[in-house]
Amino acid sequence: MDLSAPKFLFLPVSSAEGCGEYMRSLIIADAIMDKWPDAVIHFAISQHASYSKDCPYYTHVLEDTPTKLVDVVNELISNFKPSVVIFDASGRKVQMQHAKSVGAKVIFISQHRRKRARGMKIGRAKVTDSHWVAQPEFVIGPISWLDRKKLQWIRSAEPIVIGSVFSAPDPIRKNTLLEKYGLLDQSYILFNAGSGGHQTVKGFTADTFWSEAERVASKTGLKCVMVFGPNYPSPIPTSDSVISIKSLENKDFICLLEGAKGSVLGGGDTLLQAISLRKPVVAIAVSKDQPKRIKACQKLDFVFSCSIDDEISTTTIKMLESVENSDSTSFCESDGLSLVIKDLSRLLA
Numbered sequence: 001m002d003l004s005a006p007k008f009l010f011l012p013v014s015s016a017e018g019c020g021e022y023m024r025s026l027i028i029a030d031a032i033m034d035k036w037p038d039a040v041i042h043f044a045i046s047q048h049a050s051y052s053k054d055c056p057y058y059t060h061v062l063e064d065t066p067t068k069l070v071d072v073v074n075e076l077i078s079n080f081k082p083s084v085v086i087f088d089a090s091g092r093k094v095q096m097q098h099a100k101s102v103g104a105k106v107i108f109i110s111q112h113r114r115k116r117a118r119g120m121k122i123g124r125a126k127v128t129d130s131h132w133v134a135q136p137e138f139v140i141g142p143i144s145w146l147d148r149k150k151l152q153w154i155r156s157a158e159p160i161v162i163g164s165v166f167s168a169p170d171p172i173r174k175n176t177l178l179e180k181y182g183l184l185d186q187s188y189i190l191f192n193a194g195s196g197g198h199q200t201v202k203g204f205t206a207d208t209f210w211s212e213a214e215r216v217a218s219k220t221g222l223k224c225v226m227v228f229g230p231n232y233p234s235p236i237p238t239s240d241s242v243i244s245i246k247s248l249e250n251k252d253f254i255c256l257l258e259g260a261k262g263s264v265l266g267g268g269d270t271l272l273q274a275i276s277l278r279k280p281v282v283a284i285a286v287s288k289d290q291p292k293r294i295k296a297c298q299k300l301d302f303v304f305s306c307s308i309d310d311e312i313s314t315t316t317i318k319m320l321e322s323v324e325n326s327d328s329t330s331f332c333e334s335d336g337l338s339l340v341i342k343d344l345s346r347l348l349a
Helices: 020-035 070-080 093-101 113-119 145-153 171-181 205-220 250-259 269-276 291-297 312-324 336-348
Strands: 007-012 040-046 058-062 084-088 105-110 130-133 188-192 223-227 242-245 262-266 281-284 303-305
Touching: 007 020, 007 070, 020 040, 020 084, 020 250, 020 269, 020 336, 040 070, 058 070, 070 093, 084 093, 084 336, 093 105, 105 113, 105 336, 113 130, 130 336, 171 250, 188 205, 188 250, 205 223, 205 242, 205 262, 205 312, 223 250, 250 269, 262 269, 262 312, 269 281, 269 291, 281 291, 281 312, 291 303, 303 312
Parallel strands: 007 040, 007 084, 040 058, 084 105, 105 130, 188 223, 188 262, 223 242, 262 281, 281 303
Antiparallel strands: none
């Protein structure tokens, strides 16, 4: 293995709806290039995901999400011969076995209890070199005594809790963005409903967030910023009080999040990123795996929640009023991206 130019294959879950796994993989890929500038990085993404056309790395566009295409993915692994294969909430045991058989290090990323439990099954754990849990432990909880003993018995390491994964805000980048969009630091509210592809019976959740952003702007006089997401399929609306952005790379999103007075977000990775930055946030579940995560996060007194059917603007104003009278931001999370690079360095040594 050429340690100066390792080869990485990313296999994130991908669909027309969500993009959290892809965004996390992209953040990790960028950090890999910073650490190993000569690294070769490939992605395999479903054709149904709009971001398959925009990925900055070499992309194998598949007919479906990688988990469902066992033979196609295995052939790709055989031809590419990667140093590391990263299954982000994806993959079948036979795909992991195949990656192992060609000499690759196998990494599995889970983000909730069911996925974590799947990653700790004996057959999978025995061919997994590292299992990263992209969720704070206060949300997902520790593994059971039985799982710990099982992993010891098969001589497999316990999952590593990496928490949320993002690049730290860059002050120069942040100031450039604030100037670009005509914003003042700590004087606007950031809205984002995730990938933009989530829907309810009323339509796209991003449209609901947009309407509520207009209400918040009208009631508070604060500027609002709405990031629609890469999977939002409709033309982006415009308004004098709400700045509309189709999508942002994570580094830019994090800079705008850090500069915001508060935020209104879905209950996915961006919620955890806001918590890590100690930003006041209204969290709204936009997919079925998010309510439990939001409930766990509510123990932090700067996290508020409401349903997509509630009046989001009212909760947002309550959040802003509460934050004015509170300095309790005691939560502290580990640096997930640094943990990832540290573990990759160990595996490639």
